[in-house]
Amino acid sequence: MPEKIMKHAKGWLNSPVLPILIAVLVGAFGLTLNPYTLFLLTRIVIFVMLIVGLNIMLGYSGQFTFAHAALFGVGAYTTGLLQVHLGLPFVPSIMFAVVLVTAAGTLLALPALRISGIHLAIATLAVAQAVTWVLVNWTDVTFGAGGFRAPSLRMFGMDKTQTIFVVSLVLTTAVYLLVRQLLTTSFGRRFIAIRDNQVAAAANGVHVTRVKAQAFAISAAIAGLSGGLYSSLLGFVAPESFNLEQMILMKIMVVVGGIGTMLGSVIGPIVVLTLQEWLRDSEGWLEIIFGGMLVAFVLFLPRGLAPLILNAITGKFRSQSVDDAPQTGQSLNAAPSENRKDEEAV
Amino acid sequence: MLDVKDVSLSFAGNQVLNGVDFSVQSGEVLGLIGPNGAGKTSIMNVITGIHRPKEGGVRFGDTSISRLPPHQIASMGLRRTFQTSLLCNGLSVVENVMLGLEPQNSYNIWSALVAGKTARAWENEARERSMEMLEWMGMARFADRPGQSLSFGQQRLVEISRAMVSHPDVLLLDEPAVGLTAPRVEELAEKIKSIRDNFGTSILLIEHVMQLVLSACDRVVVMATGTVIADGPPEEVTRDPAVIESYLGRGYYVES
Numbered sequence: 049m050p051e052k053i054m055k056h057a058k059g060w061l062n063s064p065v066l067p068i069l070i071a072v073l074v075g076a077f078g079l080t081l082n083p084y085t086l087f088l089l090t091r092i093v094i095f096v097m098l099i100v101g102l103n104i105m106l107g108y109s110g111q112f113t114f115a116h117a118a119l120f121g122v123g124a125y126t127t128g129l130l131q132v133h134l135g136l137p138f139v140p141s142i143m144f145a146v147v148l149v150t151a152a153g154t155l156l157a158l159p160a161l162r163i164s165g166i167h168l169a170i171a172t173l174a175v176a177q178a179v180t181w182v183l184v185n186w187t188d189v190t191f192g193a194g195g196f197r198a199p200s201l202r203m204f205g206m207d208k209t210q211t212i213f214v215v216s217l218v219l220t221t222a223v224y225l226l227v228r229q230l231l232t233t234s235f236g237r238r239f240i241a242i243r244d245n246q247v248a249a250a251a252n253g254v255h256v257t258r259v260k261a262q263a264f265a266i267s268a269a270i271a272g273l274s275g276g277l278y279s280s281l282l283g284f285v286a287p288e289s290f291n292l293e294q295m296i297l298m299k300i301m302v303v304v305g306g307i308g309t310m311l312g313s314v315i316g317p318i319v320v321l322t323l324q325e326w327l328r329d330s331e332g333w334l335e336i337i338f339g340g341m342l343v344a345f346v347l348f349l350p351r352g353l354a355p356l357i358l359n360a361i362t363g364k365f366r367s368q369s370v371d372d373a374p375q376t377g378q379s380l381n382a383a384p385s386e387n388r389k390d391e392e393a394v
Numbered sequence: 395m396l397d398v399k400d401v402s403l404s405f406a407g408n409q410v411l412n413g414v415d416f417s418v419q420s421g422e423v424l425g426l427i428g429p430n431g432a433g434k435t436s437i438m439n440v441i442t443g444i445h446r447p448k449e450g451g452v453r454f455g456d457t458s459i460s461r462l463p464p465h466q467i468a469s470m471g472l473r474r475t476f477q478t479s480l481l482c483n484g485l486s487v488v489e490n491v492m493l494g495l496e497p498q499n500s501y502n503i504w505s506a507l508v509a510g511k512t513a514r515a516w517e518n519e520a521r522e523r524s525m526e527m528l529e530w531m532g533m534a535r536f537a538d539r540p541g542q543s544l545s546f547g548q549q550r551l552v553e554i555s556r557a558m559v560s561h562p563d564v565l566l567l568d569e570p571a572v573g574l575t576a577p578r579v580e581e582l583a584e585k586i587k588s589i590r591d592n593f594g595t596s597i598l599l600i601e602h603v604m605q606l607v608l609s610a611c612d613r614v615v616v617m618a619t620g621t622v623i624a625d626g627p628p629e630e631v632t633r634d635p636a637v638i639e640s641y642l643g644r645g646y647y648v649e650s
Contacts, residue, residue, distance in 0.1 A: 234499050251442055
């Protein structure tokens with residue numbers, strides 16, 4: 049019986065119902081907030097989408113890149129500039145941005161086909177710095193270091209923050225569910241396989257090159273989409289929103305939330321951005337606290353907050369089942385002895 | 395079936411393989427033995443496309459495979475295991491085995507994103523076939539465990555399941571008996587022979603544990619310093635003075 053409950057609880061956690069329910073609640077709650085608080089909440093929502101994408105690269109397929117903030121920036125700039133320069137509406141602008149950033153991200157996969165680890169980090173860092181340089185210096189198009197005013201989106205009689213909040217919430221929920229689904233399939237297994245062991249993956253017929261390119265493309269498409277939304281939320285787009293410091297902040301979100309977990313991609317931005325807002329007035333402390341946090345998590349909680357939370361939820365059912373069925377040999381606590389027996393049988 | 399022709403390989407000027415020449419016949423268990431550094435694993439890496447030979451080549455059936463990438467060679471029906479077991483830690487046991495079916499998987503990303511019909515059908519089929527393979531290996535009860543929670547010997551069996559799930563024509567095993575006690579080695583030998591009998595798979599077995607070589611192999615190739623020094627039935631090869639000199643040692647004798 050408790051096994052059944054546990055299975056049930058797990059099935060429920062994995063169904064789309066829970067995320068949609070949470071999104072609806074957050075939506076209803078968000079629309080009651082004042083514009084400033086709603087701005088902060090929307091920022092979190094957009095970053096959840098971005099980190100879901102970044103986690104595919106860092107967490108699932110183990111590609112250590114530093115170009116994500118730049119891709120996010122290209123998405124924001126493209127969406128904003130197409131509206132400003134060409135007078136295009138928001139929707140085609142952001143769609144074009146997604147296509148462009150996906151293409152750029154896939155090109156970025158080229159160095160990753162030959163190099164990995166620290167070398168890949170440096171190569172992508174160089175690309176990111178080059179992008180920032182272009183944003184600052186190509187003043188005719190990008191308006192340089194001062195940035196530019198991006199048009200805001202307004203729909204359904206809501207004000208601009210409410211509109212972008214609702215649009216971001218719907219799209220983030222959709223991206224979350226689609227990515228979570230994707231990761232349960234062969235695509236997800238291939239990502240994990242190239243992260244854990246490329247040689248073994250290839251020896252089992254996994255086309256490593258193609259899988260890497262897929263990880264980069266999907267991750268970049270999400271960065272482009274979230275960047276476009278971010279430009280509309282900010283209303284003002286400038287290079288410093290997409291520089292190396294932002295990249296490091298994103299990495300902290302991934303590590304704090306839980307690298308390679310879907311739940312972690314949600315928790316990370318919530319924790320980091322809330323903390324950032326709290327510490328807004330003590331600017332100098334912020335870097336020290338985030339730096340310290342990163343070190344502390346890597347040392348003491350390398351898998352981040354997500355496993356702790358998941359254990360707190362499912363662990364309750366687990367302990368119940370162990371108490372109820374100590375003699376059946378079915379419960380988890382019976383496994384170690386079975387384990388030993390089988391070892392003998394090998 | 396699998397012909398290694400005159401293969402030479404060198405790393406940074408260091409000649410690792412020097413004109414290696416042997417073939418694996420259809421339905422045969424071929425042992426490959428030799429001292430450390432003889433080039434056994436290197437030749438396996440050449441066969442599976444990890445290294446490209448400097449000279450010579452490898453033919454699989456009628457096709458030359460020595461210039462193909464590893465994943466393509468694997469999808470042609472040539473699978474291997476590694477000296478140190480390489481399961482993916484992020485995947486459960488059954489998911490590790492499902493990885494072995496990758497080349498046969500053809501559904502696209504759109505189907506995967508929305509859990510479409512083709513994706514679901516393939517996922518179910520892959521899981522079923524992987525469970526069957528684990529069942530056959532006697533490992534089905536561990537299906538949902540993370541790979542790293544298993545003992546060394548068990549991980550090896552999962553790795554063999556992963557290599558065998560697609561029913562390849564050739565299976566290459568790199569020291570599968572490392573760390574196993576004598577009775578377990580005997581069971582492994584039985585397992586290897588029944589893989590051949592059940593699936594008709596030809597097997598190339600690199601091994602130092604002579605007990606396994608003698609009880610599982612139909613034929614043995616002996617390598618030393620990058621060349622083949624003997625090739626024949628196990629009982630003949632183990633009496634070869636050159637083999638005794640370079641590998642088995644003078645104190646070696648074969649129990650009959």
